[in-house]
Amino acid sequence: MDPYVVAIWIVRIAFLGGLYLFMFGVARLLLRDLRAAARDPKGALARLVVVGSDVSEPPRGTVFGLDAVATIGRDVNNSIVVEDDFASTEHAVLTFRGRAWYVEDLASTNGTFVNGQRIDALNAIAYGDELQVGRVRFRFERARR
C-alpha cells in the first residue's frame, strides 16, 4: 500500500472523528448544565417580580417563586404579603390549572388589575402580564429554568 494513500485515509477519518468530537463537547456541556439544574431544585412554576412599589412592602425588585396556588393580600398568612393601604386582607389568588395560569380577585375593595384593566372574579393571565394589587405592581414571568 502506498503510505500516502493510507495517510490520506487517516486524515479523512480524523475529519469525521473531529465532527463527532465537537458533538461530544457540546453534549458534555449539556450534561453539565443538566446536572447543575438538578442540584438546584427550584420547584417554582412561575415567578412574580415586583416592578413598581414606592411606599409599600415588598420593595421593587423582589422576586417570588410561585406554587400552583399563591395567595396575595395584607394578611400574614398569604403566600405573598403586600403591605399596602389599598390592598385587602385577602386580595387575590393566582392558580395554575394544568395548562394556563389564572388570577382571581377575592372581592377586594380596590380591585385587582391585569395590564391596567380591573378584573372581575376569574381571569386568565399570561407570562409578561402586569398585575397590580393596591399600589404594588408585579410582572408575571416564566420560571427560570
Place this chain on the structure above:
Amino acid sequence: MTASSGAQMRGAAGRIRPHARPRETGLLILVAVVLVVGSISLGATQRQLAGQKLSWLPADAGQLVIYLGALVAAHLALIVAGRRSDQVLLPTIGLLGGISLLLMERLPQSLVTQSLAGRDFGLASIQLGWLLLAIAVIAIAAVAVRSDAWLRRYKYTWAAAGIALLLLTFLFGDEVNGALLTIQVGPFSGQPTELIKVILVIFLAGYLSEFRPLLVTESMRLGPLRLPPLQYLLPMLAMWAMALGIVVIQRDLGAALLFFAVFLALVYIATARASYVLIGLVLFVAGSVIAYELFGTVRDRVDIWLDPFADASGKGYQVVQSLYAFGRGGIIGTGLGAGLPLVAGRLPIPAIHTDFPFAALGEELGLIGVVAILGLYLIVIERGLRVAASAADDFRALLAAGLTLVVGVQAFIIAAGNLKLIPLTGVTLPFISYGGSSLLANGVVVGLLLALSDRGVEPPPPPRVAGRRRPRLLGGPAGAGR
C-alpha cells in the same frame, strides 16, 4: 415560597463590562482544528487525484484563515460586549459554515462566477464573502439587539412588510427552475422568501402571544374537538390561503411547506391544543390534493418522489443521481474531494451547490458524516428551544421557538427531499447551501436567538391590550381594605 429581596434587581442598563466566554472559546478551537483537518484532507485528495506533488498543505489556506479569523472576531465582539448569551450556537454555526466553505472549494468553481471591480470570483470566493457577511450579521444582532420592543410592537407593520415582499416577488420576480423566486437589483439577486420566513415568525409570535388567552378558551365542541370562537380561526385560514398562494403564484413548494409547518408548530406551542393541529393537518391535506390536481409542478414532484426511476434520465434525473451519490458514499464516504464522478463530462446534479449539498456531503462524508451534520442541526434546535424555555414571557418564547423551527424544519425538508423521504422541494440547507439570501436570513435568525438568550436583557414591557386603558391609579377611598 421564596422571596429574594433586591438580589435579583437587574443591573443598570448601559454599562458594558467584558465577560469571558470560556465554553465558546473551547468549542471554537475545536471547530478550527476540525476544519483545518478537513481542509488538509481535501487538499491532499485533490492533489493525489490530479497527480500533483504530494503535500499536506490545506486546500485553500487563505480562505480558511479568513473564515476562521471572522469567527474569532465575532467571538471577541461578543466577549467585549459582555452579553451573557448562549455559547454553543456560534461554534456550531461556524462548523456548519466551514463545512459549506470546504464543499464550495471542492465543487467546480465555474458553477457560479461574478465579476466585481475587474476581478472574477468563483463559487468558493463568493460563498466566503456571504459567510463573512452572515457572521457579521450574527455578531451585530447578538451585540446590538438589547430590546425586542421594536419587534413586538409593530407586528402588523412586519406582516405588511412580509406581504409587500411577497407581492414584489410576484410582480418583478424572475423564474428559476419553474419557481418565481428571485428579485434582481443591479448586479445582485436575492430571494425574498428567505427574509419573509423571519418576518412571518416575528408576526406570528406577536399575534399568538397577544391572543393566546382567547385562543385557549373554548366556545364550541365538535365531537371530540374543542374549538375556539370562530373568529380566532380566521388567521389559520388566512395562513393556509397564503401558503396555497405561494404554491399557486410562485410555485415555490418548499417555502409554502416551511411556512405552514412552522405556523402549525407555533400555534401548538402557544395553545397546547391538538385540535388546532388536527384542523391544520386537514387543511394541509385538502390543499395538497387541490394543488396536486391543478398544478403540473406539484404533480411532477410527487410522481418523481413515488418513482424517480420511471423517468431516470428526464424529470427524475437529479433525484436518481442524488440517490446514487448517497449509495457511492456508503458508510464512511469517498473522502472530501474524491466524490462526484462526472456523467458525460458534466456534473450529475446541476443544482448541487444550492439544492443538493446534502447529497454531495452524503457521497464524500458517507453515512457517518451526514449523521454528524444532522447532529449539528439538532444542536442548533436544542439551543434554540432552550432559549425559548427560559424566556421571560410568551412573545420571547414563541419568537425563539419559531426562529429555531424555521432553521430546523428547513434543514429537515431539504435533507429529506435529497434522500427521497418526502417529495423534493427547493429550499436551501441552512448555512451549507450556496446563496447570499439564505445565509443572511439565517444569520439574522441566529443573531436574534443569541440576543434573546441573554439573561440580562431588558425585561419585556407589560403587554398592551387592544382597546383598553393604560394602567391607572386606584380611585378607591383612602385607607380602604377590610
